[in-house]
Amino acid sequence: MDEIGQKLRDARIQKGYTIDDLQQITKIQKRYLIAIEEGNFDALPGDFYVRAFIKQYADTVGLDGDALLTQFQQDIPEPQPQEYAAQSVENKTRATRAEEASPVNRLRRYLPQIAIAAVVVVAVIVIYVIMLVYQSGPKQTIPTDSESVAVSSKRSTSKTSKSSTSSKTSKTSSASSSSKTAEKSSKKSTKKSSKLDISVADANGATQAVTLKNLPKTGNKLTLGATGATAWISVIVNGSTTWQGSLTSGNSQEVTLPDNVTTFQVRSGNATATTIKLNGQSVDISKGTSILRTITFTADATESEGSQE
Numbered sequence: 001m002d003e004i005g006q007k008l009r010d011a012r013i014q015k016g017y018t019i020d021d022l023q024q025i026t027k028i029q030k031r032y033l034i035a036i037e038e039g040n041f042d043a044l045p046g047d048f049y050v051r052a053f054i055k056q057y058a059d060t061v062g063l064d065g066d067a068l069l070t071q072f073q074q075d076i077p078e079p080q081p082q083e084y085a086a087q088s089v090e091n092k093t094r095a096t097r098a099e100e101a102s103p104v105n106r107l108r109r110y111l112p113q114i115a116i117a118a119v120v121v122v123a124v125i126v127i128y129v130i131m132l133v134y135q136s137g138p139k140q141t142i143p144t145d146s147e148s149v150a151v152s153s154k155r156s157t158s159k160t161s162k163s164s165t166s167s168k169t170s171k172t173s174s175a176s177s178s179s180k181t182a183e184k185s186s187k188k189s190t191k192k193s194s195k196l197d198i199s200v201a202d203a204n205g206a207t208q209a210v211t212l213k214n215l216p217k218t219g220n221k222l223t224l225g226a227t228g229a230t231a232w233i234s235v236i237v238n239g240s241t242t243w244q245g246s247l248t249s250g251n252s253q254e255v256t257l258p259d260n261v262t263t264f265q266v267r268s269g270n271a272t273a274t275t276i277k278l279n280g281q282s283v284d285i286s287k288g289t290s291i292l293r294t295i296t297f298t299a300d301a302t303e304s305e306g307s308q309e
Contacts, residue, residue, distance in 0.1 A: 002039020011061040052269025203288020215299040223277040225252035232269035
């Protein structure tokens with residue numbers, strides 16, 4: 001039996017726990033607990049879980065998990081990132097920057113503002129043309145005799161009154177049209193500037209669900225951190241591990257998510273010490289007691305369809 005396994009087994013027995021009790025408390029499968037006590041780390045699902053399971057085992061039986069990992073670090077395998085060369089954060093960040101710098105993407109970013117400005121300009125031009133049409137009327141010819149002057153004066157007064165009334169009606173109509181156009185533009189701007197909404201459910205054992213509303217199609221970034229202890233974290237997108245590693249207390253790691261992503265996962269070997277931010281907004285995962293946890297993020301499909309309209 002391995003020395004670290006013997007130490008964990010003695011602490012378990014001293015606490016009065018059986019393997020079944022420990023499985024119920026930690027949610028770690030019985031065969032993995034037995035493998036840890038026997039030092040058979042190859043039986044565990046991967047190097048990433050070896051350290052996480054040992055720490056959770058130690059904390060449950062009253063030992064200092066971090067101190068134990070430090071003491072036996074020579075005997076415990078270090079987690080190795082999978083497909084790091086092809087999917088590293090640095091490579092993805094460079095690709096994202098190059099894509100964002102292209103003229104096509106710049107034009108797409110400013111397209112909504114250009115459309116709104118065009119609508120406003122067209123509305124102003126239409127209002128100006130309508131005012132010119134109503135203000136310009138046929139000029140009256142000055143008659144030579146006095147009687148014609150009197151009659152013409154009366155007709156001119158009547159036409160002037162009608163023209164004034166028409167001008168007021170035109171201005172009122174134009175103001176109403178401008179108000180409606182501005183209101184529609186305001187509604188469109190409000191709809192497009194909807195803020196990201198993050199809803200975190202209570203943890204269900206070793207799993208926890210997070211629902212996202214108004215998730216942007218591009219430029220989404222995760223900021224992972226650790227407070228008070230070391231945390232082992234991985235990010236999975238579409239079944240592939242985008243990044244994984246160990247973060248010490250006070251350190252953080254930024255991960256850029258692919259465009260048009262609708263679901264992704266964050267796995268932590270020490271959830272109580274893990275902090276997560278999405279696009280600068282904190283994700284509160286404190287509603288749970290499981291140390292080893294998988295947090296699944298899902299974009300709201302209904303909200304996504306509404307934003308496309």
